Amino acid sequence: MTTISVTENVKRALLKIASELQSKLGIRIDLNEAIRYLLKRGKKNPNLLEEACRPIPEFELAYEELIEEKKRDEERARRKYGV
Numbered sequence: 001m002t003t004i005s006v007t008e009n010v011k012r013a014l015l016k017i018a019s020e021l022q023s024k025l026g027i028r029i030d031l032n033e034a035i036r037y038l039l040k041r042g043k044k045n046p047n048l049l050e051e052a053c054r055p056i057p058e059f060e061l062a063y064e065e066l067i068e069e070k071k072r073d074e075e076r077a078r079r080k081y082g083v
Helices: 008-025 031-041 044-052 059-081
Strands: none
Touching: 008 031, 008 044
16 A cells, blocks of 8 residues: 545535535545545546645654654663663
8 A cells, every 4th residue: 555645625525525425325435445446537637637646745744753752762762661
């Protein structure tokens, strides 16, 4: 599985489509299935695709913070448990 980043607007749109599909089909639909449905349907919305593919401006900063926090967690675990 691959993780993708989308803006809140795109996420809301995908959730709305997934919700509509769930109501229509009567089965649980995740975001992957909603995306697959849109791809098969052939609905072309270049703005939505462009927005979905745009990198999040704060990504690198958030990633660096995540790495630093992980290092601090590991250090705390080493001190606490002697691992």
